[in-house]
Every structure is written in structure tokens, then in C-alpha cells.
Amino acid sequence: MAKTNRQVILTSRPEAIPQAGHFSLRDGDIPEPGDGEVLVKNRFLSIDPAMRGWVSAVANYSEPVPLNSVMRSIAVGEVVASRNANYPEGTLVCGMFGWQDYAVAHKDNIWFTHDHASGPASLSLGILGLNGITAYFGLLEAGRPKQGETVVVSTAAGAVGSAVGQIARIKGCRTVAITSSEEKRAQCRDEFGYDAAVSYREGDLGAALAEASPEGIDVYFDNTGGAISDTVYRQLNVKARVVVCGTAATASWDPWPQGERMERHILTKRATVQGILVFDWVDGYERARADLGQWVQEGQLNYREEFLDGIEQAPGAIARLYAGQNSGKLMVRL
Template identity: 50%
Template sequence: MGDVNRQIVLAERPGRHGVTLDCFRLEVAEKPRPGPGQLLIRNLYLSCEPAQRGWIAAGANYSEPVPLGGVMRSFALGQIVESDDSHWPAGSLVYGRFGWQDWHVSDGRDIDRRCHAADGPLELNLHLLGLTGLTAYLALTEIGRPKAGETVAVSTAAGAVGSVAGQVAKILGCRTVGFTGSAGKVRQCLDEFGYDAAIDYKTAGDLEAALKAAAPEGVDVYYDNTSGPVSDAVMTRLRQGARIAIVGTMAIPSHPVPQGPRYNRAILVNRATVTGFLAFDWKAQFDAAAKQLAIWHREGRIHTRHDVAEGIEAAPAHLLRVLKGENDGKAMVRIAEAE
């Protein structure tokens, strides 16, 4: 990398064809220099995740969109190589919002977790111990509040978030039903992630009937990663007092506003609660959640898959695989090795 900083920047906003490679451009800048009280972080792994679709859209949602020409927003695992802050000494491994680039200067506020080698392979910090795993754990336990013996349904059940949510639900003593998009991923759900039942939503036909067969007594907790037709089916099978965590909306467009089934009566009759989840509302609980997830991983109770591409140039294409549902595990890009 030398004295340069390779960066993937936003070249244009998604158009009618959605996110394409034309949305991104590789640029080369000078390696940044940290100032007083700042840190220089060398990125090792860059994250690719569905939320990035919203981050580059023209309209703001829960955060301002990435500006045109700006470095693509991303979580990353990095190593501090220079530091003027005793709280963050050189050599420390850190996880935070460092962007798709080789180097990042930080004042510490965009660091979300200090990482520890004892927790396992470095890749875990972008998956199980990063925003992906924290989202799975906190949305399920804080909003879903599952009780032993209840039925938990999860959309994108073989995905990076859904696979963790399903495994946590099993650890907590629940029956789990997963929705996924291929026969291979159904097998992953059952054989690798321990789901009690899994439904291929692309071939099931009548999703309501498929869910009724998989969960004849109904659904107590719905972990909603997608919205869309899967959610429409789940809303017909809610049990009284059901809790629904809205974590993602990949199955519906941001614009125009979709016109789908009206859930009001199902929510009313079943006295259900529907709550949106944004991970940073729960940042105070990140360390405790990561500690618990790391324990379960060491005990062999949670299994992970990582889909790792090589080189910063691969990041845009790897993101497109995520948005098409073609990734096999948590998608990330390795761009350097830790010292």
C-alpha cells in the first residue's frame, strides 16, 4: 500500500436498475496523516451488507446518504498503526465505520468495538461479533423476547444475520422456522444452523399453507429481515401476544411506496407488537452481547459461514452478490494482514 490510500467512492446513485458496478469508482489518494488526538487505522477487512443499498440511495432514511464522490460507507476491521490517544494504543485491533479504503484517520468516535484475539478468527469481528451478529442477538432478545417453547420465524434464515438469529433462538429453547431462497440453503438451515423447519419461499407456492404446516400453532416471534411476501404470510399466522422485530426491508423498494396487505387487524386481534430495530440504539449493550456470542461460539453452539473476497477492487462486485442473495455466509473483503 505504501504511501497511497486506495478508496472505493460513490460515482453515481442507483437508478432504475438498482445498484450496479457503475455506482462505484476506484480512486487513489495520498495516505492520510493523523493529527493531535487522532489515530491512523489500516483496514484489514471490509464489510459488504444489505444496508449499504440504503446508504447510497438519494433519500435519507436513518442516516444521511453517502455523498457523490465520497468514500463508500462500510464497517471494517482494522489495526491501529499510529496513535496520539492512550485509550487506543498502536497495535490494537478495532471494528468500526472506517469505509472502503486502505487507511482511515479516526478520533475514536467511529470505533464501535475493541477486538480481542482470544475471541477467535479475525473474520468473526465482521460477522458474529460485529454489527451482523449484534443485530441478530439484540433484535431477537430485546424486541422478540423469546421464551422457551415458543415458535420463532426468521426470514433470510441462512443469511449472515438470520442464521445467527435462528441459532440464538434455539439456544434459548425455541422452535425455529426459517425462510430462505434455495434448496441448498434449506439444507443449510436444517443441517448447519439447527432450524426445526425451513421453507424455500421461491418454490413453496402457497407460503401461508407452508408456514401453517411448519408452525401449526402459529408464530410467537417474527424476526423480519426482508418484509415483502414472506412477511405477508407470517402476519396471517401470528399468535396472541406475538412480537415482530423489523430489521430489514430488502424485499420491497424504497420508492414508490409499496401497496400491500393491511396488517392492522392481525396486529389488533393478536395484540401483537411491531418494533423497528436499529443497532446503534443499543450500542451500550454491544460489548455484553459480543461477549455472550463469543462464549457460545467457543462452546460450539453457534456456527458461522464467511464469504471472503480478496482485494479492495472486489468490494463492489461482492456487494452486488449480497444484494442478489448469492453470497454464502457473511460477505467481506480482505485487503491486508494484521501485523
């Protein structure tokens, strides 16, 4: 076992997208697990869009990460010392273990254990992790797609979006991807099975979307907000459902940005717009993971993973994500 616990700490608050310079590396101590606790050696650290919010002082889901403390992060790792019989050594566990080599965990901060038989541990950060579970419940419980309906997904090639599109297809919907390049359009069609894929960076998004959605839009799974969403709202069908899962199109909420007023669309279409957070379905995680795992095994649900090697890659990884430079679920491999 190593002698030190390498940790990435937050050293300043970004105004917008977190950059490498907002963090620094330090050598911390390896903690000792107490009674009922385990020591986890992290294998994979998750890089998520939500991290932008976690380091911001603006009100959000959770308290901001304090300055000069370890960056909050979902991770999956192996139990290397156990004082809890439910998690013997060798167990792979997933939870909010932070950007560091080692973390102490206990039953309340372990979200689930990763079954070795279900594939590499990294899957529990992506398609079998919160990304897949977000797609599953966000689409099925907030979006409520019916067979034959049209489902539009923004950041459609992303870790959540690509799962949304495929689950919608499994449920018999027409699926339309909104993404950022010709390359990602091809990926959406060929790898994630979308019926059509449009790019918001090429030509007239409204016209492309209308052509791709000839019967209008019944469900919009929204990871971006902003001008992309304005365009989608204009093409919603009566009784459409919009699932608000992310606001990636807006770089800063200070000052609060202006945009097209949405209330008239919501009223005249009798649409329902619902903000979601995966933690609201915590009691359903295992059910979602069982379905997702089965679809993966059957080859109905594809995913991509991208690894950055070494904890020193973590500080710059959020900016990489927001620049759209990744291809698939972005993780740091330790």
C-alpha cells in the first residue's frame, strides 16, 4: 500500500467553467477506517457536468465544496481494509469518495456495490451508474414516453443522453439526437441507434429539427437549456413532456441570463416541464441497474467510456467535458 493519499483540492472558485488552475494536488494521509467503516482505494473517478455547480457558491443541489478541501466526486473503488462484514475486502463499491486515492466509506455513503460479473467497475460510473440511472428514471418517470412518440435529446451523444435515446428506442419511440458535430451525428445514428441526428452548430437547427420530427416533439430530454431549448419548445406537441436534466448551454448564471419567455409555449401546449435529480429515485437504483444491465448484456444499450490516466489529469477534466472534447463517459483511471 502506498504511503500517501494523493488528493485534488479546490483552491479557488471559478466564475464559470472550472479549469485546471482552480485545483491543486497535495499528499494527504491515508485514513483509518473506524468501526463499521471500510477503506476504499479508488479505481475510477467520475467527471460530471454537475461538478461546475458543486464548486460554485451559487445555490445548488448541495453545499458548495469548501475551499482547500478535497474535490467532491463520484468514484468506484475496491475495499482494501474492512471493519464492516457487509463489505469484505475486494468488494467494489461506488459512492461520493472524492478526487483522491483513498477514502473511508460506510453504509450511508456507499450507493451500491459493483458485481464483478456485470463487467468492469467503470460501468458503475456510467451506464450502470448515476448516468444510466438518471437516463432511466428521467425518461421513464418524468418523460413518460409512449410507443410511437417522438423523443428529442440534447447532448445526445453524452453519457446520459446516449442512454436516454437508446431507452426511448427500446420503448418503441422515434428518437432524434441534438448534438454538436457531423462526427457525433454519425455516432448517434450508428452507435446509439437514433432515427435522426441534427447538429446545433450546422445550419438552421429549427428546420433540421422539424425535418427530423415530422410529427412534432412529444418528449424533450433537455441537457442544455439555452437557445437549443428555445428552438425545441417551438415544436412541442400538445401535452408534451420536457425533462430538465442539465443546463450545459449556459456558461454562467451570474448575471442571470435572458432568453425567450417559455410560459406561452407551456400554456398553449399544456406541456409539463419537470426538473429532475437522480437522488430522488434512490430507492429504485437496483431496479434501474437490473434493467440497464440486462439491456447492456443483450446488446441493446451501447455506451462509450473515455479514460484519463492518473489523478493529475483530474483538475483539467471538467473543462474538457464542457468543451465537448470527450467521447463517452469521461473518467480518471487511477
